[in-house]
Amino acid sequence: MAESKPTPLEPSKLGTKAYWDALYTTELSTHTSDPSLEGTVWFDDSDAEAKILSYLSPENDDDDHPDHSPHPHNLDPATASILDLGCGNGSLLFSLRDDGWSGHLLGVDYSRQSVALAKQVAESRKNEDLKSVEFKVWDVLNGDIPDISPEHGWDLVLDKGTFDAVSLSDEKDTKGRRINEGYGERVLQLLKVGGIFLVTSCNWTETELRNWFETSTTPNDDKTKLKMVGRIDYPSFSFGGVKGQTITTLCFEKVVVA
Template sequence: MAESKPTHLEPSKLGTKAYWDALYTTELSTHASDPTLEGTVWFDDSDAEAKILSYLSPGSDSDSEHSSSSSSSSHPSPSHPHNLSPPTASILDLGCGNGSLLFSLRDDGWSGHLLGVDYSEQSVALAKSIAASRENEDLKSVEFKVWDVLNGPLSDILPPASGGGWDLVLDKGTFDAVSLSSETDSLGRRINEGYGERVLQLLKVGGIFLVTSCNWTEAELQGWFETSTAPNDEKTKLRMAGRIDYPSFSFGGVKGQTISTLCFEKVVVE
């Protein structure tokens, strides 16, 4: 059983906008000098992007548990475990960095509305520069915008005719960074405590939130997003719907992973 509210992380400079602005200013300058250098791919040492692509591939359930995948003899092509359609699914990447995950999804056939947002202007400038440098690729469906995940107006980024929100919301390290901030919200909470509530506002009912973290265990992520994120005014909540398996290690008789990726679905509370 996941505890209702995991213990907060100690604040770090990685939880400040100044840190990320400085990082992406450097990476933007490096990319301008050599377009083949596209900056940091977070969790690359764990092959997280490839794992995420595999998990999201239609018919793939090799790395998932608690999946809703199903098949039928009347459907020769395997269905997607979360009813996502690569040609049409709308995808929002929170804290997009250099855009690497969205570019990988686009290359893998996800050709719907793809939007990456980041509160660092330099991050968005880098992602746009990388997109422009890939002259031989069709990246028209990949968009990047400066937007604050916790405070930006929802009307600025909700897709048109969205049915209430995005089909898929991605987070690869952004919740980690938010969790390292010492800032508090209007209720006096550390700002990461309101992150799940924000995700609910961004998803359509039945939409999927896929979050990858190196700072939180699977049980802690479940605690933050399923257990301690209360149902909103629409009577919806986040329910764990899958996970990605990474190579594990054992230390002192305890088994663990260096990173965790969990999948949550926005469901109506019965």
Template sequence: MPPPKPAHLEPSELGTKEYWDKLYETELANHASNPEDTGTVWFDDSDAEAKMVQFLVNLDDEGSLHARTILDLGCGNGSLLRAVREELFADGVPEDEPAPRLLGVDYSEASISLARNVNENGEDDDNEVPITFTVWDMLQGSASDIIDTEGSLPADGWDLVLDKGTFDAISLGNSSTPQEEGAAQSVEVQYRAQVLNLLKPGGRFLITSCNWTETELCAWMEDEEERGQRGAWLIKAGRVAYPSFQFGGVQGQTVCTVCFEKKVIEA
């Protein structure tokens, strides 16, 4: 029997679009007055971004990543995608390989404006791999908006999907939203379904959270019912190790990072 799903987090202003719009409007203004101020790098105190990138570099060195299309959910100022590009595509891409596609999405227009401005101001002329940013709502948008058959976006899904704190924010909002059929659905379940929509078969999903433990993330993301209902599901495929602490006889850590892989039933 699969483990029970964790309880939805207590709602907070950090789960509202108004909070993030206001924050990124402030950071956008700060960057305009001082281009060296690129905004907040979330979970910087845990060095999460560097650890996520190193995890991906290790997979790439092993030859098991194959990530040429990379999507960052809730990209903020775009720092994670820039760090990924710097490490995975520092030497560019051989001419006989398909051009990489790096896309950051966020539901806050101010966030996307900040990411674009920071990217333009700090563009590495020696790196020919572009990063693009667009406004897109993880829960309200359709995966088809960022997956197409025109050649400019992946036609069968993304090789790699990233999340550094976005699932946390979603989990701090309303516990459910109405669906077209009329029945409300847990935002966490919607999130997992959208990740499955976005990933190609065999694609990787790397997520970092400060509000959920590794066990809780696995309880949300791994769901055997998806196998029968959709023929596609997520399984844990790796984790990032962080320093742990002891408090009250219980061992823990401030953040966790887990990698999942999309599996599909072969036709």
């Protein structure tokens, strides 16, 4: 029997575009007044960005990085194309550029204010390389994929909290599903075969994320699916005899269905 989908999250204002537009309007105004205040870096309290950069590093070695499980991808920092879904203030892409990733980096967000903030932060930093990071207004669930995707798809697609936000929306798609249920299908369309999807969540456990993206995501017409190939471990806690993490980062690869 197929495993059932995880229990849906209770809808929240964090699942609405109005909430994010208001947040980034405020952060844009704050940054205009004081460029040192660049806005929220999601999961900063877990040092997620540093761990993601370390995980993706070509020098990643299990002995040196005990908090990583092995990953088979072969991304070249000089050429890898990287898409950040729900880019916010652009922090993750700026960190990647600073870390030597010099290929095509694009951040997309459905909030115009978010994209304006990311562009403004890039202009304000004293680093000319950051100005080559691209940002566009684009809706991951409804935007035309050819508008933002290379011909054969992206090498790496990043999500740091965006699936969480989508999962808090009470909107339905044309099939009558909560809109987060079609998220994996869109990710598949964005990736090249062999491409990597790295997703970070505070709302879903590893088991639930694997269910959403491995089990519940329908293979595309080109007979491809998402397969988990790695993870990042964070400091754990125990409560009531159950061990857990405050956030989860999993790595999926787009593979051809056998």
